[in-house]
Amino acid sequence: MPTQKDEVYGDHISHQFNEELAELKTEFLKMGGLVEQQLMDSIQALIENDGQLADDVRGRDKVVDKMEIAIDEEATKVIARRQPTARDLRLVVSVIKMVADLERVGDESKKIAKFAMGLSQEGQAPRGYVEARHIGNHVASMLHDALDAFARLDSEQALRVMKEDKRVDEEYQAATRTLLTFMMEDSRNISRCMSVMWVLRALERVGDHACNIAENVIFMVKGEDVRHASMERAEEVVSR
Amino acid sequence: MPTQKDEVYGDHISHQFNEELAELKTEFLKMGGLVEQQLMDSIQALIENDGQLADDVRGRDKVVDKMEIAIDEEATKVIARRQPTARDLRLVVSVIKMVADLERVGDESKKIAKFAMGLSQEGQAPRGYVEARHIGNHVASMLHDALDAFARLDSEQALRVMKEDKRVDEEYQAATRTLLTFMMEDSRNISRCMSVMWVLRALERVGDHACNIAENVIFMVKGEDVRHASMERAEEVVSR
Structure with a gap:
């Protein structure tokens, strides 16, 4: 859709402008790809007791931070x-x-990596790892789908991501109950189970962020803010 | 500072524009005031076992959500x-x-209120409430100071808020260790202590958000993004 400015200044500016917008999208998706990798690596580091991989994740977080600042700056420049x-x-x-x-x-990935390092040093039988892997895979696929929805400006896919969030919340509640039981059974489990609790919490938050991205995709495509709206309302907006 | 547009269109437009910016600031600070109240009420509901107050907090969260959408919309309109x-x-x-x-x-306040309700129904001796009150007051004053720094565009006060965050993190770490000890002493404490753990976690996150607001104030005033920068760098930026 051409902007007022494009209409005034004609094709050449419009072309440059489109290129700048495309560049912004590309940079955002590049950051998205890196963050996806960070998330998956942190889960793998936890499940496989891989302290080295956990350390890599923590080190790479600085790159993510720099990309955040660079993209923010570029976006503000595009507006100006x-x-x-x-x-x-x-x-x-x-x-x-x-x-x-x-x-x-x-x-959150850095946090998961930190707990993975602590847990790998303890070297005891994992508790709640099945749950962590399951929820981890679930939110990683939500994040992937949300980024994909953004890349293709696909509001229907964004809506599907939003719907997944409720399932993640249920899985998270069930997993914390399981861990609570382990903790009550034997107080020697408490410290380790707490670490896994924080990991689950971080993963649940990742689901929320994927959901936020999905809501933004719907806003971009449909022009209506569906945050805090009912799922029925979001469905209406997407289907019109 | 006049914008390019103001310079071109003269005083009248500039005056309207300034009013729109002032209105945006006012609305943001109004939302800030409400959120501050939500936070303080949620802490009070927890400490005083006040289920009714906790319920009020949960109900009022919808107002906060609506303000978010309204301010976002207004800000986007101002840009356009x-x-x-x-x-x-x-x-x-x-x-x-x-x-x-x-x-x-x-x-986070709504979450604290939810745990406050659960804990008030159990009616047992509070564990970790001293810590929760202490950290709660600390982050509430950080939030207040960050909003105040925004209202007065005071980058030095914003810097002080940023510096507090480290202390909150230390208090949070100490408090979670204390709670872990209670959990290990007696497994009947575990469920309640977990609820208090989530409250502490929510409070610690509030400190992070106050810090984010403070970083934005420095960005507004000084034009440099100090997120992820060292405290020394932030001090340099503020002092120039």
């Missing part, structure tokens, strides 16, 4: 230079918001 | 209509980011 309106403006504003979600997923 | 640049643009973009932090503080 191109003065986008309507759909283009929604895209740029959404990128600014979604970058914060990606950075948080990076942080 | 006024095409701000430089310092004005930084203000608007920062408001969009900080509104997300305020909404999260609202969510």
